[in-house]
Amino acid sequence: MSVTAPAPKRIELSLPALHPEQERILRESSRFNVIRAGRRFGKSTLGRHVLMNAALQMAPVAWVAPTYKRLTPQWREICATLNPVIARRSEEEKHIDLIGHGGEIDFWSCDGGGFPGEGRKYKLIVCDEVAMLGSDLERIWTRSLRPCLTDLQGGAWFLSTSKAASSYFTQMYSWGQGERPEWKSWQMRTADNPYILPSEIAAAKQDLPAAAFLQEFEGDAVSFSGSVFTNLEQAIVDAPLPEQxxxxxxxRSWMAPETEFFIGCDWAGAGRRAGGDFTAFVTMAKDGTICAIERFKADFALQRVRLAGLVSRFRPAAVLAEENSIGAPMLSALRASGISVQGWTATNATKHKAVEALALGFEEGRVKIYDVENRAVLLAELMSFEATSLPNGMTRFAAPSGGHDDLVVACFLAYLASHRPRVGECAWSPI
Ligand SMILES: Nc1ncnc2c1ncn2[C@@H]1O[C@H](COP(=O)(O)OP(=O)(O)O)[C@@H](O)[C@H]1O
Ligand SMILES: [Mg+2]
Incomplete structure (x- = not known):
């Protein structure tokens, strides 16, 4: 008796076609591949493409994301695309077995700073958003991922924007530029994705300072270092502050908002360096003109007296002051004396935003600095203000070691205050 096996069913799958630059990368690819590209270039799309193709050739493969949150959209996309050929899927384990033998996909996130899939064997690993792994990348790659590729002589893809340009990722990128035989790397711009409207990119360019734009959209590794505030020359006006x-x-008329003033305050002792640092106040008019720059050393009571003096001089629409540590009791004492102050809490994230806003203000020529007292100190601080990429992918903004940034802080607080939604007029009392 002869049994004829049923003819295998043919299943048609449609994987999205790659765009020309993705095609080129695929053509040129090697065993280990590094793509440094602007946001929305199509990194993840290409990553999914190579991963699914490898799995369809009946190999075990893995997708690695820095966090669970970043993992799930990719899991969903891949499940949807491969749906007709999925034999079993576990939502909980984020694992897919394909029809046939051997094709399987694991999805791992490195939330705890480690790779939970140690000891597995893979033919291919795609690591997405690698910059977010920060300094964990080196350990995760050398200790955890690389060993998973040994048995099957597997390959890997590393995808990221260029944030954390100084990290291990940058090193991998340079291996791909001819330093190591099995490595290839590419740098791509958002604009290389034909599915992204040029008008979207142009709009983003307007909203971001040049350095941020280069990182986010050009995939460029320029770090902010030394060039946080550009176009400062344009802000300088070599004349005394106009008397108006x-x-x-x-x-001033309460009806004429263009005549409003805003004060930013950085307290001495309220942050980075206790003792020995300066109190800084910057007063800015609504039109971005810096009208007064104060920088001095004084005890807490005197700092408040000086602020009260400035408030009675400019009658600001808002005063914004650092609220962390010593800031809170300072704010209470000021409010008790009738001065209305808004609090600002300094974190890496809030500082990042405020610095970026001020940087954009300078870049677009919206800030003017006349020849007022302490101008040279403010300019020196602005020019030396640094951004350092941290291993966790964040950026730390501060003066170079040994330097000061009190006036920069006061300046971005004044700028922030002038762009904040209004709460109400500032009450003042001459003390
Ligand atoms: N080959 C392609 N065909 C169609 N759309 C694409 C292609 N590559 C990318 N896209 C689209 O471009 C956008 C950004 O792609 P994505 O892969 O998420 O970029 P990245 O990971 O670089 O930020 C998405 O809307 C995606 O659908
Ligand atoms: Mg992506």
Whole structure:
């Protein structure tokens, strides 16, 4: 008796076609591949493409994301695309077995800073959003991922924007530029994705300072270092402060918002360096003109007296001051004396935002610095202000070691205050 096996069923799958630059990368690819590209270039799309193709050739493969949150959209996309050929899927384990023998996909996230899939064997690993792994990348790659590829002589893809340009990722990128035989790397721009409208990119360019734009959209590794505030020359006006500002301060009409003033305060001892640092106040008019720059050393009571003096001089629409540590009791004491102050909590994230806003203000020529007292100190601080990429992918903004950034902080607080939604007029009392 002869049994004829049923003819295998043919299943048609449609994987999305690659765009020309993705095609080129695939053609040029090697065993280990590094793509440094602007946001929305199509990194993840290409990553899914190579991963699914490898799995369809009946190999075990893995997708690695920095966090669970970043993992799930890719899991969903791949499940949807491969749906007709999935034999078994575990939502809980984030694992897919394909029809046939050997094709399987694991999805791992490195939330705890480690790779939970140690000891597995893979033909291919795609690591997405690698910059977010920060300094964990080196350990995760050398200790955990690389050994998973040994048995099957597997390959890997590393995908990221260029944030954390100084990290291990940058090193991998340079291996791909001819330093190591099995490595290839590419740098791509968002604009290389034909599915992204050029108008979207142009709009983003307007909203971001140049350095941030280069990182996010050009995939460029320029770090912010030394060039946080650009176009400072354009802000400098070599003339005394026009007298109308002082006049507005005293006679200003509450009906004329263009005559409003805003004060940013950085308390001495309220942050990075306790002792020995300066209190800084920057007063800015609504039109971005810096009208007064104060920088001095004083005890807490005197700092408040100086602020009260400035408040009675400019009658600001808002005063924004650091609220961390010593800031909170300072704010309470000021409010008790009738000065209305808004609090600002300094974190890496809030500072990042505020610095970026001020940097954009300078870049677009919206800030003017006349020849007022302490101008040279402010300019020196602005020029030396640094951004350092941290291993966790964040950026730390501060003065170079040994330097000061009190006036930069006061300046971005004044700028922030002038762009904040209004709570109400600032009450003031001459003390
Ligand atoms: N080959 C392609 N065909 C169609 N759309 C694509 C292609 N590559 C990318 N896209 C689209 O471009 C956008 C960004 O792609 P994505 O892979 O998420 O970029 P990245 O991971 O670089 O940020 C998405 O909307 C995606 O659908
Ligand atoms: Mg992506």
């Amino acid at each position: 500002y002082e006049r507005w301060a005293q006679q």
